[in-house]
Amino acid sequence: MGKKVAVVGDGLNDVESFHIADVSFAMGSSSSVARHHASMVLVNDDFESCIWSVIWGRNIYCNIKRFLQFQVTANFSVLVTIFIGYCYLTESPISAVQLLWINLIIDCLAALALATRLP
Numbered sequence: 001m002g003k004k005v006a007v008v009g010d011g012l013n014d015v016e017s018f019h020i021a022d023v024s025f026a027m028g029s030s031s032s033v034a035r036h037h038a039s040m041v042l043v044n045d046d047f048e049s050c051i052w053s054v055i056w057g058r059n060i061y062c063n064i065k066r067f068l069q070f071q072v073t074a075n076f077s078v079l080v081t082i083f084i085g086y087c088y089l090t091e092s093p094i095s096a097v098q099l100l101w102i103n104l105i106i107d108c109l110a111a112l113a114l115a116t117r118l119p
Contacts, residue, residue, distance in 0.1 A: 008050055010034055011049045025050045063114045072112070 007014065007021040010030035018024035018037045026038035027045045035041045043050045078099070085093035094102070
């Protein structure tokens with residue numbers, strides 16, 4: 001059906017479900033076989049930890065996607081500027097030191113944007 005499935009278990013009877021599911025969580029006090037076959041092992045037996053791990057995982061994935069989109073867009077504009085400068089001026093309109101400063105500023109702005117984003 002195109003849906004993602006997560007399984008939480010703690011015993012030997014859950015191992016087959018762990019293999020079928022997209023993501024599997026084993027509780028902290030589960031059997032060693034269950035912990036070995038699970039995708040993630042929770043330190044404690046609190047089910048809420050499972051929910052928070054999914055929330056933070058999605059947040060990290062979304063932030064990485066946004067950061068890459070921002071970096072590709074910013075660096076593409078710099079490449080276009082340099083290419084057009086070489087075509088018309090036969091030299092780069094931006095020096096190497098200026099490129100380093102542009103990257104430094106772009107990275108700082110992207111880091112600030114992602115740091116202030118709520119999960």
